[in-house]
Amino acid sequence: MPKLLLLSQDPDSYLALLQAALPGLEIVTAPAADCELAFGDPGLLKDVIAGLPNLRWLQSTWAGVEPLLNPALPRTYTLTNARGVFGPLMSEYVIGYLLLHERNMLQHLASQQQNRWNELTTGTLRGKTIGLMGVGSIGAHVAGAAKHFGMTVRGFTRASEACPDVDVYFHADLPAFAEGLDYLVNILPNTRETRQLIDSSVLAALPAHALFLNVGRGSAVDESALAEALSQGRLRGAVLDVFQQEPLPPDHIFWRTPNLLITSHTAAPSFPADIAALFIENYRRFVNGQPLKYQVDFERGY
């Protein structure tokens, strides 16, 4: 039976979950040369995988695996990420912040703090158009939530057109994709192709009433161009969970940019129960010699 290295900021939760489901599996929490399997946070595993010569499979607890994509690190193992479990959480985040905006929740709060009854007119998601950059498992889930609330859904992807909840696909010409959107949501991973993709030309193509949300990676955004668009009122607002540098540096312009909400990379946390279930499923596939789910292509980067 192969030996598993577990390396996580929350090892106790994972240990309990794995031991309950896979009582025969030998689990260590410190690197050992004979570990054939690894499970954990890419930010921790990147420092030890060079010392795991027998590694055959690594299951990441995160969706993003950038730390493990460093070309100096070994790639002679199968890397799987936690792709399948963040869709519901991301959908909650996106729909929640769209509703915060449409329902004027912060304006209601401000009125309340002044003891003021204020019959603000409300917006609605129904009939609005949302553009999703990235239509993988997360994007497809967000598309389903958007459809539930009666939105029109545009998808920007270079991959297949497999999501039934996307009304129209774009594969190039991001400004054309952005034109007329009420909401633009970036869900793209950090790859060479996605860096600085959301630049001044894309922001200029968005209507002034549009809202931009970033739950993918900060690297996809020209942060100066975004701060400028918000400061000049050329964009209604932005909700950012991810940034080029995290934690966001104390002197970053975003702390002083109007109509910007910062959520400190909390949109889709890895709940141990979800991630452990995913590992267990893949582990059963591994011992049965079946192909693993959610494999990462080291070259593509996701």
Added chain:
Amino acid sequence: MPKLLLLSQDPDSYLALLQAALPGLEIVTAPAADCELAFGDPGLLKDVIAGLPNLRWLQSTWAGVEPLLNPALPRTYTLTNARGVFGPLMSEYVIGYLLLHERNMLQHLASQQQNRWNELTTGTLRGKTIGLMGVGSIGAHVAGAAKHFGMTVRGFTRASEACPDVDVYFHADLPAFAEGLDYLVNILPNTRETRQLIDSSVLAALPAHALFLNVGRGSAVDESALAEALSQGRLRGAVLDVFQQEPLPPDHIFWRTPNLLITSHTAAPSFPADIAALFIENYRRFVNGQPLKYQVDFERGY
């Protein structure tokens, strides 16, 4: 062809919509004794229907028709309300405020105002249990949205068990219904049976981490008991759109109650395009002698 009295706080929008769809219909905006049809806000129509001896059908622009249920007013006409159109708006409101709560949006905002990166753990709607008091067309729609986000749905109703998105129905014993709920949502209309239904015994049955939302009518709530439960931390929070007296009086205790959000009766506004479509549909039924949709039972009150 029957003559229509249109009485609304927004007559121009309705006039344009009706004239475009029903060019032959004669519409007046001041009461005339020969009006057989009326369409408008119950709060305005209640003052004039005694002077409409030929009234055969009145379409309300609101869901709640309390002003027209005064026993001193005539009831010799068919009353229809705007029951069918508020489901999506109410669902947005309920889901939006549940997510404001679960995603710690106000805490994130407070951190941001202190320039502080704060990786708050987030809650999720998935796996939570929501209790809906009232499972008519609005409640059924909220139930569908709750299911979309993976919640378990309890329905409290004295009517039929027709909603496929409700997992379990209760018809009596409100404290038993409330026990173990993560969220309690009141959607009940104002009737004799619903007054002060949410009293200290129901609030005591809710877990301390529960959230209470009221989008039905303020009359359903013992407001003193609710303020006390919130002040003593026996309830996590409340989001109230409706109140026993509206606008909420400036000296009302709710303005000083902790963990309470007030949204000034804006949860489900009557958008003229929606309500006009509903009138037009019912008008076609009326002229063809078909039964009208969304009829109100004067005795039941909804």
